[in-house]
Each structure stands twice: as structure tokens, then as C-alpha cells.
Amino acid sequence: MNAVLWSAATLLVYVLASALFARSGRRLWALPVLSGSLAVAALLWGLRQPYADYAQATGLLRALGGPAIVSLAVPLYRHSAALRRVSLPLLAALGVGCTVSALGTWALLSGLGLPAAVAASLAPKSATMPVAMAAAQRLGGWPGLAAAAVVITGLAGTWLTPWTMRLLGLRDPRVAAFTLGLAAHAIGTARVIQTQPGQLAYAAWAMGLNGVATAVVVSVLASGR
Amino acid sequence: MSATSSRPPPRPPLGLRRLAGWALALGTLAALQWLGERLVQAAGWPLPGALLGLLMLWGLLAWHGRVPDALSELGGGLQHHLMLFLIPSVAGLVEQAPLLAAHGPLLVGACVFTTAVTVAATALTLSFGLRRQPVDAADKGAT
Numbered sequence: 001m002n003a004v005l006w007s008a009a010t011l012l013v014y015v016l017a018s019a020l021f022a023r024s025g026r027r028l029w030a031l032p033v034l035s036g037s038l039a040v041a042a043l044l045w046g047l048r049q050p051y052a053d054y055a056q057a058t059g060l061l062r063a064l065g066g067p068a069i070v071s072l073a074v075p076l077y078r079h080s081a082a083l084r085r086v087s088l089p090l091l092a093a094l095g096v097g098c099t100v101s102a103l104g105t106w107a108l109l110s111g112l113g114l115p116a117a118v119a120a121s122l123a124p125k126s127a128t129m130p131v132a133m134a135a136a137q138r139l140g141g142w143p144g145l146a147a148a149a150v151v152i153t154g155l156a157g158t159w160l161t162p163w164t165m166r167l168l169g170l171r172d173p174r175v176a177a178f179t180l181g182l183a184a185h186a187i188g189t190a191r192v193i194q195t196q197p198g199q200l201a202y203a204a205w206a207m208g209l210n211g212v213a214t215a216v217v218v219s220v221l222a223s224g225r
Numbered sequence: 226m227s228a229t230s231s232r233p234p235p236r237p238p239l240g241l242r243r244l245a246g247w248a249l250a251l252g253t254l255a256a257l258q259w260l261g262e263r264l265v266q267a268a269g270w271p272l273p274g275a276l277l278g279l280l281m282l283w284g285l286l287a288w289h290g291r292v293p294d295a296l297s298e299l300g301g302g303l304q305h306h307l308m309l310f311l312i313p314s315v316a317g318l319v320e321q322a323p324l325l326a327a328h329g330p331l332l333v334g335a336c337v338f339t340t341a342v343t344v345a346a347t348a349l350t351l352s353f354g355l356r357r358q359p360v361d362a363a364d365k366g367a368t
Contacts, residue, residue: 014245018331032308037311037312041318044316044319045319051317053314061309065311065314068304068310069273070279074296083235089355091357092315097347100339104324104343126340138271144321147318149336151314151318157343160341175351176348176353179344183343185312189242190311193307208280209341211276215230
């Protein structure tokens with residue numbers, strides 16, 4: 001019963017958040033994943049419900065995220081030829097992006113004198129949540145903090161990408177899609193689905209491969225310490 | 226994919242056959258995720274099972290040579306509502322409320338700053354790499 005109730009509440013919140021998003025003219029501040037999550041958080045807080053109960057009740061909803069990610073193989077397959085033609089630039093951008101985001105974050109935070117566990121928790125934050133939580137743990141960080149950093153980074157990356165592209169005078173829609181997937185994982189990829197579905201393959205490629213690359217980089221970093 | 230394919234073709238009426246196709250597609254996606262999870266667990270890789278499932282489906286599609294209509298429709302539907310499936314996880318941020326209350330500005334600042342640098346470095350690298358690679362017809366087509 002609880003499961004039905006909380007899943008229905010989440011669905012209702014999502015429908016309302018999507019309506020708000022459509023009405024706003026698809027503005028970034030009205031991103032359904034943000035407004036919807038804030039509404040759910042407010043609901044939990046208002047009803048004094050522990051998050052663990054809510055998470056368990058919405059298990060089926062969260063479980064559908066898995067098949068949704070698996071299905072990203074469809075655009076990847078359809079664009080295989082186009083992706084193969086530019087595989088070198090894609091790999092170069094993956095190398096730079098993953099190094100800057102994982103190693104750069106770790107080095108910067110360690111250099112600023114923050115506790116090693118904080119640097120370890122934030123380093124894998126551009127990867128998808130399961131990758132980042134496992135990687136943070138491996139590096140001596142806290143999975144909970146890693147999860148928070150992943151969410152903040154996903155939202156920040158989704159906001160920063162169009163803005164940064166404009167600032168740098170970049171217009172290629174493939175670059176926008178790839179950057180959203182690499183820096184902002186599933187949240188950025190969901191944004192690409194909304195605004196430029198034709199380039200979804202680039203976001204899926206970047207999100208998937210950056211997950212793998214981040215796990216590898218963190219494993220190397222962890223074994224080197 | 227031609228540019229006109231961004232408009233979906235007229236769809237057959239909703240019947241038992243189409244519903245069964247979707248169920249089969251969902252079953253396939255879930256089975257691949259499950260298989261991916263078993264594999265990463267057995268191998269001890271720090272990767273999510275869904276990611277491995279994605280790679281396996283990619284391989285299967287390449288082997289099969291085409292995308293079944295039901296999979297294309299169901300996948301598109303699931304992807305369209307990806308944000309819905311993310312909401313329960315993102316709302317988990319409330320779990321970190323004490324931490325965010327104590328160190329919120331520092332954490333958000335660190336995440337935003339490093340993400341901005343990541344975005345700029347990634348976008349510049351890829352733009353440079355693609356400067357002689359025009360956006361072709363396939364990139365303008367539908368997903």
C-alpha cells in the first residue's frame with residue numbers, strides 16, 4: 001500500500017513538474033528532476049517520513065531507470081557509423097574530461113587541505129551514481145557524500161554546459177550533447193533527450209564511457225596510495 | 226536515418242500484439258540489466274550492471290542488424306521519462322541535509338567550480354577534434 005501511495009505521489013509530482021517545465025518554456029530552472037525532487041523532499045520533511053522508507057516504497061520506479069539506461073544502446077547502435085568516424089576526437093575528449101573531473105577534483109581538494117575522505121568522495125562525481133558511490137568507497141570516501149556530490153554536479157553540469165558553450169563561442173550540438181553526458185551523467189543525458197534527441201548517441205556514449213573511465217582512474221589512484 | 230525520420234511514422238493501432246512486443250522488450254532490457262549485475266558481481270568490477278547491459282544490447286543489435294520496432298518504441302518511452310526514474314534517487318539528498326547544512330556552500334562551490342572546468346575542457350577538446358568533421362545527416366535524424 002505504501003509502495004503504491006509513494007509511487008503515485010512521485011508520479012503526480014513528476015506530472016506537475018513536467019507541466020511547470022512546459023509552461024516555463026522549458027527553462028533550466030524548471031527542470032522536472034530538480035523541482036520534482038525538491039517537492040518530494042518537502043513532502044517527506046512535512047510528513048516526517050524517513051527517506052529510507054520512501055526509497056524502499058519507490059523501488060519499482062527506481063528499478064525502471066535500469067532498463068532506460070540499457071535502452072540507450074538503441075541510439076548508440078543507430079549512430080554507430082557516425083560515432084566510429086569521430087571516435088578519436090571522442091576518445092580525446094573523454095580522456096581530457098575524465099582527467100580534469102576525477103583527478104582534477106581530487107588534486108584540487110587535497111591541495112586545498114580538505115580531509116582526504118572529502119576529496120575521495122567528490123572525485124568521481126561526474127560518473128553515474130552507482131559508479132561514483134563505489135569509486136568513492138574504494139578511494140576511502142563516504143558513499144553518502146559522493147551521492148550528494150553526484151546530484152549537485154548533475155544539476156550544475158546541466159546548467160553550466162549551454163552557458164559555457166555560449167561563453168566560448170561553441171555551437172556544435174554534438175559537443176553540447178557529449179559534454180552533458182560526460183559532466184552531468186544521467187541528468188545531463190535526460191536533458192539531451194528533452195532538447196536535442198538527435199544527438200542522444202553522443203550523450204549516451206560520453207555517460208557510459210566516462211562511467212567506465214572514472215572507475216578505472218579511481219582504481220589506479222586507490223592502488224597508488 | 227534521413228532528416229524526415231525525426232517525425233515518427235504512423236503507428237499501428239494499440240493491440241495485443243503491440244503490447245506483447247513491449248512486454249518482451251521490457252523483459253529483454255531487464256534481463257540484460259540482471260545479467261550485467263551478475264557479471265560485475267562475479268568479476269568484482271566497480272561498474273553498475275545497467276552499463277554492462279547497455280554494452281551487451283549494443284552488441285546484440287549489431288549482431289541482429291536492426292532495431293525491433295517494439296524495442297525502439299519502449300526504449301524511447303523509457304528514455305523520455307528518465308527524469309521520473311531519477312527523482313527518488315535525487316530526493317535522497319535529504320539524507321545529507323545535516324552535512325549540507327554544515328558544509329553546503331563549500332561542497333556546492335567545489336562541485337560547481339570543478340564541473341565548470343570539466344565542461345569547458347571537454348567542450349573545447351571535442352570542438353577542436355570535430356572542427357573538420359561536419360554534422361552529418363545521421364546526426365540530424367531522430368534517435
